[in-house]
Amino acid sequence: MPPALDLFWKAMMARTWPRVAWMFRHRTWLIQETLLPMLSVIALANVYRWMQAPVEYVGIVILGAAMTAFWLNVLWSLGAHLYWERDSGNLELYILCPAPMMGILAGMALGGLTMTVVRATAIVLTGVVLFDVPLNPSSWWLLGSIFGLTMIALYGLGMMFASVFLLFGREAWHTVNLLQEPVYLMTGMNFPLTALEKMTHWAIPAAALLIPLTAGMDAMRQVLFRSEGFLDLWYEVPLLAVMSVAFILLAKRFLDVLERKAKEEGKLTVKWQ
């Protein structure tokens, strides 16, 4: 293996390790990450049941809750994480060491993804058992591929956020907060995008397609529930592929530029700002 690739691999695995090890050392997370979020999911699923909506709509809530777990992980454990790392004094060590920052970010993403898969699986299983949501996708392979592409695009976006947040102080916390509810609304996290189109204008869900969650969830719903999507599946899959490549390339570019800018502005070691 070429030395640069070897170093990237080692840095990625080294940063993945604490996140995976934490899962086994601090087991209360199982309750925090699975049982507690289920309460609000059950509440939202009950909203559709109370309105006597078709069972697919409960499925949309369950899928949305599982994908929310990934979005929150991208925001808090990847996007804003370099900000926390700076506060705890690790960021300067990352910059000092020869490991590539992209490798460290990829490790954060991989570790976060592993942990979140457990949360998402628990949400889906509980939802399916409690609400009897039918799981009958037109193709498991297609579903898996769409999910994989969505994750690559999503975590690529998170890596981009991480570099942008290098320049942030306390606004990192609030920005992450601000990227929750509006994104849930725009991406149609708990309702079909076609409803948003009917209520507003096609341009709003079309613009939301730039968030990988939107295209990913819309495509997964078409495969899972064989329902009509906002855009045809065969447009959404290539869109996800393009976003996956673009976000990772942009993350690398942003990281180079913003790391340099943060050094120039002396923001790499500023704490409690």
Place this chain on the structure above:
Amino acid sequence: MRETLRTLSWSTWLGWQIESNWADLRLFVLYLIVKPVCGSMMLVCMFYAAKYATGSRVPVEYLPYIFVSNACYGLVGMVMFGMSNVVISDRESYRMLKYVFISPAQFQAYFVGRGLARAAEGFMGAVITISTGLLIPDIRAAVNLESFDPGWLAVFLLLGSVMLWACGMMLASAVLNMSRSGQFLSEGIAGVVYFLSGVVFPISALPTALQYVGLSLPTTYWLEGMRRAITGRAPANSPLAQSPLAKWETGELALMLLATTVALVAVSQLFYRYSLRKAWRNGKIEEATGM
């Protein structure tokens, strides 16, 4: 008393600065508006999605129900999460909690002040959200504006403030003796309240055993009282009128809220004293876990 008020005013000011001075005023106002409004709009979209799917069989009065409930629930999340988060941010991030503890400031008043800053933020969010909701024709049509009762609204807001203070103090007290997992506690409690207090569906939709749990929570009475004060009672023929609280008079709701709040305040004060003593003995007030 003067010392307490001084601590309260300074910590409220500090809390407000922490919440607001990270951005210029325009961006902060946008932040105040966008977050709660989008949260409530998501429920509106769910309502319309179900309406399209069921051929308009969803009762129209359900829209203001979820909209107002969700706006009021934002206040619950803000105050409860805000007060418990003070412990985590001041201890782990700013590392100032130990200095506040050894200063002459009243420790509990400090938490209350910080909670008040969050309450102000939450209150503005709720007012903005409800006002925005009135711009939606279906909500405006379903809200019975003649039923708006400022007197009861003031009563429920006052009792609700005391209830939220007690809940926030209980959470902050518990977090004093927790480390990393503390911030998840408020998320969990918020989830319990969201699920059991009839925020987004009437508690009659819950299994009977859970309805009793919901009826033991003061937040259930508070939310019902707030909804009634703002939008009036649900029509008698509506499925919303099947709720166990639908037959209660508003005065009875207020009395029940008062009784549960008094009990909650007593428990929260005992728990606060116990937790503070335990945290002090175990060195938790200055313990930073690097989180």
